[in-house]
Amino acid sequence: MTIYSHIKKSIVESERLLAVLIDPDKTELDTIEGIVRKINQSVATHIFVGGSEVDEGATEAVVQAIKRYTTLPVMLFPGDVTQITDEADGILFLSLISGRNPDYLIGKHVESVSKLAKTQLEVLPTGYILIENGKQTAVERVSNTKPLSRSNKQHIVDTAKAGALLGMQLIYLEAGSGATHPIEPEIISAVKDTLNIPLIVGGGIRSKTELEAAYKAGADLVVIGTAFETNQLFFEQLKL
Ligand SMILES: CC(C)=CCC/C(C)=C/CC/C(C)=C/CC/C(C)=C/COP(=O)(O)OP(=O)(O)O
Ligand SMILES: O=P(O)(O)OC[C@@H](O)CO
């Protein structure tokens, strides 16, 4: 079964999906075995690997190490073309539709085609929507774009809908890694109501309460990076 069919099947069966984000720049290779064993024992269903700025080659080494210790699907979540590696199972082929920088809407995608053609990666076209949360995020800085205002819900909904109409298979609502506040439940539910494709939500989720709130509002897959980076027992606490 493809990664995408599995995501859709899980939604039909009301299963909650959870991805752990591993940032190759913040992860020493010799710590990966321990990290992945903790992830295997947790409720996580996917591993995402990526960052806004990652040294060339770092992603490949990290994914190779992760794959040694898990059978969970490993998806690239790349900030740039250099992060593409055939060692992963799939790639979130992100188009930054909240912004108006052509490089992040289509440019890097064109650039990546010859590299992707040499891989077996499952490509998942994803409308990536950055929403402001009070401080500048790495994505904002690197892409030189402005996030959508969180007070204009209709504009966020229309952006997600436009992505779906363009044929994107996933929509990702992003508050930014380490965001001070996660995406508000009202925004998640408004977007969910207009979509019939899976919805990913991430950024700033640091507690079981916030995680539950995201699912309750309609997130199909939640991404957690910082909370696990800073406390590897975070997923243990989710079981309680
Ligand atoms: C098409 C290909 C292969 C690449 C371009 C993909 C696009 C358009 C990306 C969108 C913009 C972008 C820079 C996304 C990065 C997403 C990401 C992995 C965020 C994770 O958090 P960080 O931004 O690394 O936060 P920290 O640096 O604080 O850890
Ligand atoms: O690091 P956190 O804040 O959990 O964010 C995860 C992810 O959505 C960032 O791209």
Ligand SMILES: [Mg+2]
């Ligand atoms: Mg990073």
